[in-house]
Amino acid sequence: MRKSEPPEPEAAARSVTIQDVARRAGVSTATVSRALALPERVTEATRAAVFSAIRETGYTPNAAARSLRAKSTKMVLVLLPGIGNSFFTPVLNALEEVFTEGGYGVLIGYTRQSRSRETHYARVIRAGQVDGVLVVTGNVPRDEEFVSVPDTVPVSLMFSEIPGTPQFSVFDVDxxxxxxxxxxxxxxxxxxxxxxxxxxxxxxxxxxxxxxxxxxxxxxxxxxxxxxxxxxxxxxxxxxxxxxxxxxxxxxxxxxxxxxxxxxxxxxxxxxxxxxxxxxxxxxxxxxxxxxxxxxxxxxxxxxxxxPRNEMGRLAATDLLRRMATGRDGTVPTLKVRLACELVVRESVRAVE
Amino acid sequence: MRKSEPPEPEAAARSVTIQDVARRAGVSTATVSRALALPERVTEATRAAVFSAIRETGYTPNAAARSLRAKSTKMVLVLLPGIGNSFFTPVLNALEEVFTEGGYGVLIGYTRQSRSRETHYARVIRAGQVDGVLVVTGNVPRDEEFVSVPDTVPVSLMFSEIPGTPQFSVFDVDxxxxxxxxxxxxxxxxxxxxxxxxxxxxxxxxxxxxxxxxxxxxxxxxxxxxxxxxxxxxxxxxxxxxxxxxxxxxxxxxxxxxxxxxxxxxxxxxxxxxxxxxxxxxxxxxxxxxxxxxxxxxxxxxxxxxxPRNEMGRLAATDLLRRMATGRDGTVPTLKVRLACELVVRESVRAVE
DNA sequence: CGAATTCTTGTAATCGATTACATCTACCGT
DNA sequence: ACGGTAGATGTAATCGATTACAAGAATTCG
Known part of the structure; x- marks a missing residue:
């Protein structure tokens, strides 16, 4: 609202980049990046200068640029069947909590048992838009071009396994x-x-x-x-x-x-x-x-x-987090976890005879 | 499986880029890009060459690179309160459907009435990770640094309005x-x-x-x-x-x-x-x-x-799609839509006296 | 005190796609 | 036949961050 920043008279609406911060703090962009990623590697004084420049400009690192360079988007795709069933509500809740905690965003997709939607999400995966995939019941999306989901992206299954797929972690019940x-x-x-x-x-x-x-x-x-x-x-x-x-x-x-x-x-x-x-x-x-x-x-x-839907969600998310964190060498072992169900006795059954 | 591609003997695990396609089709990367974006602008012959190269390599454009250049991620953030309430299940369903249809991905976030989570999602928005935000009940996330959500990202509210915020579209009932x-x-x-x-x-x-x-x-x-x-x-x-x-x-x-x-x-x-x-x-x-x-x-x-939860979801998503598509000039008018509720008479009320 | 080492910072390449601009070819009309 | 124009394609800059490498400054040690 106030007009108190006259460094660039023209460029007003542009978003603030690491360049702006560097200029303001009187350092190079490399130093700004380092101050953020490895604070102990820069001097106390520079760190302070950088942080105050960040605060003044309201800088937030651009996600796309970071992803491009790091080859990691810090997002997972959660695929749900997507019939309006509230069975999955607590599952999604648990997943979101663990993934957010681990620094990952949750992209959701409803496959709706439709081939075209599976293809769509296969493309999302292949575009490198996510670092991992959690398939909550249903099929793993495949592309019409026979190009399967790249093995570099870890995939986990919840509630229903797919026989003969050792490359996927599975979390289900007996x-x-x-x-x-x-x-x-x-x-x-x-x-x-x-x-x-x-x-x-x-x-x-x-x-x-x-x-x-x-x-x-x-x-x-x-x-x-x-x-x-x-x-x-x-x-x-x-x-x-x-x-x-x-x-x-x-x-x-x-x-x-x-x-x-x-x-x-x-x-x-x-x-x-x-x-x-x-x-x-x-x-x-x-x-x-x-x-x-x-x-x-x-x-x-x-x-x-x-x-145990909540627990299954937490375990599945934690496992995927672990597999995404470990190098892409494909050497991270998958898990096949089968949890126990529990009989909950209430009122709808009575003893007869 | 077959070993029929000996151009680079070493680099095997790397993902296929537009460069690979260009080389294979014998054209420049610009042409590949054009063949994809404006097919009518390239010759029949080149188009065929490009497409077959794409098919052979299994190329999918990298989302991060595209986002970086285009300054648009084709993703929206849907913020939910996130108490395990199934009220939102059909809403999410409607949103996912319309957004996916419109070419956008849906990133979900549960705010859980927590300040730190609001801050977290404010950062996601500021990082340019999404092109639009749909707040399904609750508060618009703000940052501790007083830096509000940038006005360049359209925000819509569902179910509960925030008085005095003409910059947000609102979809609620009376x-x-x-x-x-x-x-x-x-x-x-x-x-x-x-x-x-x-x-x-x-x-x-x-x-x-x-x-x-x-x-x-x-x-x-x-x-x-x-x-x-x-x-x-x-x-x-x-x-x-x-x-x-x-x-x-x-x-x-x-x-x-x-x-x-x-x-x-x-x-x-x-x-x-x-x-x-x-x-x-x-x-x-x-x-x-x-x-x-x-x-x-x-x-x-x-x-x-x-x-009318489903309809509200569809309308809200459609409006956000429209606002995201129109230029970022801030000139796109917002909507305040108040839908009618409908009395559904069933069995739990009886006439007395 | 000077050489070796460590610490801090800067320069510039890089990630993969898009696109303004330049270039070249082919075709048009007069 | 020649200038002009339209059309197709290539060259290279660009988006914003990270990071290998280089260089300079400061510290340590014999």
Whole structure:
């Protein structure tokens, strides 16, 4: 507002560069750069001069110039599937926190299961716009030109692994084992006729959870009845649960318990049943998977298998930070971390007989 | 895999630059650049040579170099408050979609109401790392050095405005008017004794919604009873609603209806009441605000005022795109867009008397 | 006291793309 | 046929920071 800086009469709107600081402090640009990067390498006096020049000009180093020279952008790309699912909210929260703490920015991308978007993000990676990639469920983006993601950029996977990719770190849970444990819990409560609502077909998680359901049933000597496996889920969402409710009502011999592949599916299912006067857990017990925010607040509160989403996010981010920090020699070992799920007993399952 | 490129025997791991493409196509770097940016300005033949060289080498222009020269990064910063609230999930979805469509990347930042984080993001902006900023609720980051966000970077606000800032575009709703409308609806259903659970104090939205509640009560000649305004919300979350339930039970003369400043507050409140045998809407009617994902799936489904979050996101992103595209002359007019909320009648309010 | 060493600072190359300007070729009209 | 113009391409400056190397100043040590 005040007109108290008349060094350059014309150039007013231009942003302040390291040159301006150097001129003002009476040193070279190299010294300014050093004062910033290695303060102990410059004299007390010069350091003071440089810092006061920085303060007076309001200088901030240009990110693009720095990236160009350093060949590092200090940014990571977090790829999410991007259906409006709040499952990922706490994950993103954990990631942002750890990455910001480590000096990295978080660029997000929603792949939306679209090929063109994957190609788009492959190009972002190849343009050197990010130093690392975190794929939160889904596929690693590949380019139409067969040019895969360069091996110089570390990539990590969360929630679902891609078999045969030792070059990626993986952070997931034992979906099959945890699902079996959930079903075993229902069995321990006296349930014998147990249905399953799987997630969308094609996903590795969904088929693993279905596998766990089958494991537990067989292990207990119970039949795996196709009529009790309600296909047709389009996603891990309410609508899939509501759709499954139709299968429930169409059935003559009802199950006494249901294992849903995700909390949102369980909630949608419960809602549909309650709407038509079916009591939960009075008439049907329901167990979910994930332990999302709403599981505990629903009525009845949902019994579910918890995925430690926050911890997984923190671990995945920390690992990626480590791999990005270590030289690009490709010698940094990747991690395959499988975390334990935890059964959270609440109100939606009751003991029978 | 094949060893068919022996121009540089040593340099193998280096990434491919425009130089490599130029050499391979037998043209200058300028021509390569032109073939990419203005294809009609080069000969058919050269264009073909350049493109095939690009395909063979797998070239992708380096983002940092481009940004440095063009003084534009094609990225926007989206600042979120970052309490683990899924209210913002669909907003982020809409933003990512529009920005990606427009050729911009989305860098996210969670301010978490922390000064140091605001400073951090102020530095990101000043470093020229983004071409625009979208502040989704909360404060515009400022630096400790009093150097504000440069006026060359367009900034937009969503959900809450900051009075006296014509340089920012704003996209919000009429919180006060919509709240009054919600309360008027309760009154129209015969309710006279109506309580309010405000959001966290200090926020503009919370006080506007409280104001709307008061407006509607006064307008109907009803008393604004301080005992019916339950303070102590720490946020727009379940816990605040549960806390408010204590105030409800402590009251001798119960209200017949409650207006909660947010859906999550309403849900937490409802849950706490149902837990102790209070019927909703049999004993108490509840109306929320926002129409988040879970409002429709709760039991009873929540009657609420819908904020058009998706549309707001799309509009805000489109406006920012426009402001970034137009020259940096500061001559691009900002927008103040106030969208209408919509009453969504579901099951949680009943008519009395 | 002078030579060797260390410390501090400056000069200039570099990162990879874009683009103003120069140059050269081809084609036009008269 | 010749000057003029349009079109295609190349040369080199530029964006803003980092850093290898050089050079000068200060310190140490025999």
């Amino acid at each position: 979906n099959r084992g945890a699902s079996a444990e959930a079903v075993r819990y229902l069995i321990s409560q006296g349930h014998r006729r147990i249905a399953h609502i799987p997630g969308a077909e094609g996903g590795l998680e969904a088929s693993e959870r279905l596998g766990g359901y089958c494991d537990a049933m067989r292990e207990a000597g119970l039949p795996v009845d196709p009529a009790l496996i309600w296909r047709g889920a389009s996603n891990f969402d309410f609508a899939s649960g509501e759709r499954a409710a139709r299968d429930y009502f169409a059935l003559d011999e009802k199950p006494t318990a249901v294992f849903a592949a995700a909390d949102e599916i369980a909630l949608g299912f419960m809602r549909a049943l309650k709407n038509r006067g079916v009591g939960i857990p009075a008439d049907v017990s329901v167990i979910g998977f994930d332990d999302t925010e709403y599981a505990v607040h629903y009525d009845p509160a949902l019994t579910t298998m918890r995925q | 919180n006060r008017g919509a709240s009054a409308e919600a309360v008027r609806y309760l009154i129209s259903q015969g309710h006279r004794r109506i309580a309010h659970i405000p959001g966290a104090e200090g926020g503009l939205e919370a006080s506007e919604r409280l104001g709307g509640y008061c407006d509607a009560m006064r307008e109907a000649g009803l008393p604004v009873d301080p005992a019916l305004i339950w303070r102590g919300a720490s946020n727009f979350d379940f816990a605040s609603g549960e806390r408010a339930a204590r105030d409800y039970f402590a009251l001798d003369e119960k209200p017949t209806a409650v207006f909660a400043a947010a859906d999550e507050i309403a849900l937490g409140f409802m849950r706490a009441l149902k837990n102790r045998g209070v019927g909703i809407p049999a004993d108490v009617s509840v109306i929320g605000f926002d129409d988040t994902e879970y409002a429709v799936h709760y039991d009873p489904a929540l009657t609420t005022m819908r904020q």
